[in-house]
Every structure is written in C-alpha cells, then in structure tokens.
Amino acid sequence: MSGSGEYLPDGTEGITRVEDLPKAKVVGRSRNYARRPCPQCDRSCYRNRTVERxxxxxxxxxxxxPRDIRLTYSQHYCCKCKSYFNADMSDLAPPKSHYTHRVIALAVRLVVEDGLPYRAASWHLWRDHRVFVPFATIQNWVEAGGEKGGATNHRRVSGRRAG
Ligand SMILES: [Zn+2]
Known part of the structure; x- marks a missing residue:
C-alpha cells in the first residue's frame, strides 16, 4: 500500500456485487461534428451518424x-476512400476502451511503479478513486505496455532507455 492519504470510512465495505455499487455521476462530453477531414485523404466528410459510448x-x-463520461461522437463517411471513420477522441480514451486515459495511466502506474499485485491495484482503484476495474483488465493494460492499441506513444516504463 502506498501509505498516502488518510483512512476514510468506506460505505461500500462488504459490497461484493457490481450492481450494488453507488450509481455513477454521468458527465456529458461531445466530439460531434458536421464535417471532419478524412484521416487517409484529408477530404472533408459529412457526418454519417451520431454515436454514443x-x-x-x-x-x-x-x-x-464513480464518474462516467457519456461521450457523443460523430461517425463520418469518406466517399473517396469508401470508408467510415470516427471523430478524433483519442485525447479521452484509446479506441474501443471502456476507460479513460487517466484510469489506465493510474492503474498501470500502481502496478509498474508502486509494485501492487493486480488484485490490490483493482481494490485500490475502487477504494481511493471510485472506479471499478477488473484485475484482469489491469493485467491486459500492463502487458500491453500501458494502453491497448498504442494510439499514443506511451512506452513501457521498464523498457525506457537510460540516458
Ligand atoms: Zn478519404
């Protein structure tokens, strides 16, 4: 355990089912645009539909x-490349992830830098940060070198070159 932070009485002690956890506070975010440039050909493309995650x-x-982000984003169609693409939201989370960069970065740091076992890291995230992450998910993140998909250029802490 890190030892930082004082002990706070935990109203969730003894809760073992996810359904029993306190309801998340939902915050809206939008990456919803009428037009976006195609990532392949840079052509400006109209929105095809609006999606939520x-x-x-x-x-x-x-x-x-807990805190959830209800992210509304636009999906666009490039008629030149004949392909769909989403508005850029890589500042918030990696593709297909259910968690923000902030959660992933913290979880990986708990394991890689603080040396917590996966289950302890999962518990710490819930107790101190009110985010429920199954320990197997944390394990996936750590083994993937931080973030699945590698959309950003985070590198393994352990693989960092000296000097
Ligand atoms: Zn295109």
Whole structure:
C-alpha cells in the first residue's frame, strides 16, 4: 500500500456485487461534428451518424460516486476512400476502451511503479478513486505496455532507455 492519504470510512465495505455499487455521476462530453477531414485523404466528410459510448473515469471522491463520461461522437463517411471513420477522441480514451486515459495511466502506474499485485491495484482503484476495474483488465493494460492499441506513444516504463 502506498501509505498516502488518510483512512476514510468506506460505505461500500462488504459490497461484493457490481450492481450494488453507488450509481455513477454521468458527465456529458461531445466530439460531434458536421464535417471532419478524412484521416487517409484529408477530404472533408459529412457526418454519417451520431454515436454514443460510455467511458469510466476516475471517480468523484467528494460524493464517493464513480464518474462516467457519456461521450457523443460523430461517425463520418469518406466517399473517396469508401470508408467510415470516427471523430478524433483519442485525447479521452484509446479506441474501443471502456476507460479513460487517466484510469489506465493510474492503474498501470500502481502496478509498474508502486509494485501492487493486480488484485490490490483493482481494490485500490475502487477504494481511493471510485472506479471499478477488473484485475484482469489491469493485467491486459500492463502487458500491453500501458494502453491497448498504442494510439499514443506511451512506452513501457521498464523498457525506457537510460540516458
Ligand atoms: Zn478519404
């Protein structure tokens, strides 16, 4: 354990089912545009449809509730490349991830830098940050070198070159 932070009484002690956890506070975010440039040919393409995804973020410690981001984004169609693409939301989360960069970065740091076992890291994230991440998911992130898909150029801490 890190030893940082004082002990706070935990109203969720004894809860073992995810359904029993306190309801998340939902925050809206938008990456919804009428037109976006195609990532392949740079042509400006109209929105094809609007899509929603939910991202789990670090929780709200004041209210003790988890925090979810309801992200609305536009999907576009490039008629030249004949392909669909989404508005860029890589600042919030990696592709297909259910968790924000902030959650992934913290989880990986707990294991790689603080040396917590996966299960302890999962518990720590819930207890101190109100985000529920199954330990197997944390394991996947660590083994993938931080973030699945590697959309950003994070590198393994252990693989960092000296000097
Ligand atoms: Zn294109």
């Amino acid at each position: 939910t991202l789990h973020d670090l929780g709200d410690l004041v209210s003790g509730r």
